[in-house]
Amino acid sequence: MTTTQRPSADDPRILLDQEAGVFEPVPPYPPRTEREAEFYTLGDGEMFLNMGPQHPSTHGVLRVVLKIDGENVVDLDPVLGYLHRGVEKLAENADYHQVISQVDPLEYVSSLFNEWGAVLSFEKLLDVEVPRRAEYIRVLSAELNRIASHALFMGWMALDLGGLTPILWSFIERDEIVEMLASLTGQRMLFNYFRIGGVNGDLNHDFMSRLGNWMSRATEQIEANQGLLNENEIFVRRMRGLGPIDTKTALRMCFTGPNLRATGVPFDIRRAHPYSVYPELDFDIPTRVEGDCLARYLLRIDEVKQSLRIIDQCLHQMPDGPVIAKLPRLLRPRPGRAYAAVESPRGQYATYVVSDGTDQPFRMRIHDPSYIHLQSVGLLMKGNLIADTMAIMASLDPIMGGVDK
Amino acid sequence: MDRRFKTRLEAHFGDRLTGPVRQRHDQTEIRIRPGDVVPVMTELHDNPDLRFEFLADLCGVDTGEVMQSVYHLWSDTTPDWLRVIADGLSRDDPRVPSVTFLWPGAEWMEREAYDMFGMIFEGNRDLRRIYMPPEYTSFPLRKDFYLPDDAARSPGGGYRHMEQTHFPANTPSATVRRLPGSRQLPSVK
């Protein structure tokens, strides 16, 4: 095609012209919204800095336009969508059983929670009773995944501040847990383990032996990893008082999970709106009141300890029985709506499913915590230095797969 | 399932509800008109008897005939999730008042609903595209936006009538399994 006719902007074939990928921070069109006008107006001595979609921070493809005055960040505008894969649309064309594997890659470091949210909402829609052994296995594997996710968070937090060692240590830990889960589920990362009505397979000997080995040294290992960072003066001084948020603002910004608990609100969906067998398990909800980066970091370490308690109890209280309820292959729930929320390592991961009586969900809405938390980065960043942008974003623990769906 | 919650809701909002209060499992659902979003949300948020201070989710739903804006709220006065459905938005011009005055964190959720459905939230300061590039013109999650290789060829068979549309011409209709009772495919020419 030699004409210069430009195909429609909706053409899914990508169109690269000279400007593609060269990021002028200021968009070439006039501002379309109030906020855009406010952001793209430079004050005296300010300039834009584009932190492009590829940057050494490991959260993924997030583009942040910073408005800086010297080294201080005056305002910031995150630009998302570089990983938008259209999962909600694909979910409308898949069966209820197939959809579970579709939601795995959303928050890819904590895949089991994604599956759990989806499966819980389907079970509410279908009035399925999950056997108790399956519930205990779900809790066990999910808490292991939580520990793996928080271990990764610890590594990334330090990496974004510049420390290269803790990420190596936390990946050792994460690799052990993930190999355990691989012996249980078959996959290291996007597990595809939960099914509607239970889980895919029972515990096996390999998993139990690895779990036993790991549990016997888990506490010391966590203490060792912690000792690397918690007493490090640079780490603590950089993070203390950075990006504070108070309770009222956190609630108005719809924070959930460790970010909200670090501001003093003991809101944990496992206790506030219990699901599965959490009412039978004994664990605390760690809460901190400072609301800054250090509080969020320390809170997640506390959560790891609580998760170890839960795993211990699960192993002792594991009942016998089937691991999946008997369900037909072709599932056609009654028309209706269901909402289910689980406490993922990032916050409230929820699924709202609308069924129209067919074997495919009519609308599957995935509410992802990282998406909500990323809104407040601008709020938390005011007046901080450029280097602190990464620290604050790391402390909010976003995963771009979930942000962009 | 909190039965007393249902009576409390009917007492507060009797005239504004456009349908009965439905309860299933641990969710209570009310339906309101889009124009009533602001007073209902303010009442739910501020009233000391209700205290729904936590907005759990905000999304859009395209039912094929109308669009809906669905809010999920949480309060510690009741063990149920409250679902508020602002029903009856037209598919050609869906407009809903925004709730960002109560929850600034709803801004991005409304942006996503705009990007995926075209719903305009009046009062949102930042209603622009968030996932798709800014020059994109369609709204992907609407029911008239078809994916390539669409559901007509899935084992489910394209049961919904909106999916029984043009599909790749070289699919022999005999290989597409249809659910009993659904319409026949157009014959391949």
Added chain:
Amino acid sequence: MALSKDKAEATGTLVVPEPAEVVEPLVVPNTFWTSTSPDAYTGGHEPDHTHLREFEASGLGSRDNARWSGPLEIIPTKADYVLDLIRMNSLWPLLSGLACCAIEMMSTATSRNDLDRWGHFPFRASPRQADVLIVAGTLTTKMAGPLIRLWEQMPEPKWCVALGDCTCSGGRYKRSYSTVEGIDRVMPVDVYIPGCPPRPEGLMYGMMKLQQLVKQRRGHWPERAIGPTVPQDV
């Protein structure tokens, strides 16, 4: 949907659109894309959506090709061999993890599966200092532009590794409206590593294959094809 630029330039002030002008919902029926039609892979016209071909034809890219040029090229010398050994054992990847496969890439690079054994540890943040672009994760249409910029910014000699199903062929997102079905549509790929996500051993095997390619000078730039090399009826 965007306001006309004339309005902004004429008044010289910021034009804030009134609510009525914010959007004009245009629902475009999706008639462009039927992927089983024979036009799908090439779109009925050449894949000239990138200007990589003109770039390569103009010879600008081969200016710093780090080879013995001219008649010496046909004589493989001992220096060449040593140079290849050096290159293959210190391929520095670019830190370009897009999605889930990035976690596996990081897992490969860290202690338990150590990519440093082959010299690949420094994941450079800047494309100017990198040799290998390991594309790990789904490529969306919005990200394709920046990724190609990254590829163009990398100096020769450079290689590209497609890690994971999404980069090989689109993977589980093949039917989606916003993903690129395989990065070989937009850049030349040397090694494909399938898996969702591939195990770290898979990535290590892929990097070892890449090392063989480097040593044998097989994956060289002018001979690599851009665009999918899948035959037509597959």
